[in-house]
């Protein structure tokens with residue numbers, strides 16, 4: 001991967017960093033509840049889960065599945081199998097987050113006995129999704145960097161900027177504000 005990163009690569013890496021941060025915050029917050037025995041702050045847990053639902057489903061997966069991956073498919077036919085797998089994982093991620101939301105509600109309304117199932121589901125989803133992002137960053141993006149031309153990256157940059165600008169601005173501002181709130185959560189402080 002060249003030291004200069006195309007806009008598309010920067011955008012994907014920034015999204016990944018934000019998603020990994022929120023996943024980590026949610027895992028830490030749930031572990032902290034388990035260790036301390038304190039009452040969970042369900043509003044905050046729901047806010048983190050909401051981010052993990054909104055951000056991949058509405059923005060990040062659309063950027064990959066609608067713009068980046070089709071261009072990589074054109075240029076690197078050898079990557080078709082791994083791109084097929086990653087796109088299937090995007091759909092599974094949406095289902096997993098919905099299951100997590102259901103499990104969080106069960107914990108909130110049915111009590112502590114449901115905490116462990118939520119934690120297990122979260123652990124499984126987190127492991128899978130971190131692995132998903134690792135494949136994209138360590139394998140797909142470096143191969144794409146070798147095969148896409150400067151004109152391809154320019155075209156992608158324009159399409160991605162257009163896609164994100166077309167998204168309701170209040171949604172992207174809202175996502176940024178929500179991410180800042182989650183980053184300030186005690187579960188991310190040492």
Ligand SMILES: [Fe+2]
Nearest residue numbers: 064086090136
């Ligand atoms: Fe992805």
Ligand SMILES: [Fe+2]
Nearest residue numbers: 012064133136
């Ligand atoms: Fe991704």
